[in-house]
Amino acid sequence: MRQVTLMELKQLALQAKSDLWDQAQSVGRDVKLYLHWSAGHYGQFFDDYHINIDQDGGIYISTNDLSAVKSHTYRRNTGAIGIALACCYQANTNDLGPEAPTELQIEAMAQVVAVLAKALDLTVDIYRVMTHAEAGNNLDGLNPGYESNGYPDGKYGPGYSCERWDLWFIPGGAKGEGGNILRGKANWYQQQGGI
Numbered sequence: 730m731r732q733v734t735l736m737e738l739k740q741l742a743l744q745a746k747s748d749l750w751d752q753a754q755s756v757g758r759d760v761k762l763y764l765h766w767s768a769g770h771y772g773q774f775f776d777d778y779h780i781n782i783d784q785d786g787g788i789y790i791s792t793n794d795l796s797a798v799k800s801h802t803y804r805r806n807t808g809a810i811g812i813a814l815a816c817c818y819q820a821n822t823n824d825l826g827p828e829a830p831t832e833l834q835i836e837a838m839a840q841v842v843a844v845l846a847k848a849l850d851l852t853v854d855i856y857r858v859m860t861h862a863e864a865g866n867n868l869d870g871l872n873p874g875y876e877s878n879g880y881p882d883g884k885y886g887p888g889y890s891c892e893r894w895d896l897w898f899i900p901g902g903a904k905g906e907g908g909n910i911l912r913g914k915a916n917w918y919q920q921q922g923g924i
């Protein structure tokens with residue numbers, strides 16, 4: 730893992746831009762950003778995500794190639810970037826546990842989304858920037874579902890099997906609102922300019 734600044738991240742996104750768009754368009758859609766938490770400890774990073782964000786808001790990359798296909802979001806990894814907060818060990822759907830997302834993590838994730846979306850020409854909306862909880866609920870209708878894997882409707886998030894519910898809510902926010910809060914913050918950071 731290598732720590733990077735937002736400016737470095739922007740450069741990496743620009744370098745990967747054409748490959749990401751080629752991949753995404755090969756499956757008939759725009760590039761996607763997927764927002765996760767690791768369900769691990771603060772300071773514990775995983776290769777499955779392109780970007781890991783620590784409790785102090787530090788941004789770490791697992792690869793210099795943001796177009797590399799990684800395994801972060803079921804059936805959605807082509808032309809997609811996975812971004813995770815290092816947190817939520819022992820979290821459950823009523824209690825985010827002893828290592829809940831910190832304010833610094835949430836703000837850093839919103840800034841990362843703002844930078845990546847701008848560099849990659851993506852509108853920050855639910856069709857291009859989704860939490861894993863939202864992807865698990867198939868809120869964009871993209872995942873057709875696969876009988877063989879037990880998700881005939883493409884749904885495995887909160888309200889269904891609840892296997893994945895990353896960022897369904899964050900501290901101080903209502904259930905189901907995590908994605909809206911993060912997208913709102915990302916749009917706000919873009920409007921401030923300088924990103």
Ligand SMILES: [Zn+2]
Nearest residue numbers: 765766861895
């Ligand atoms: Zn996830």
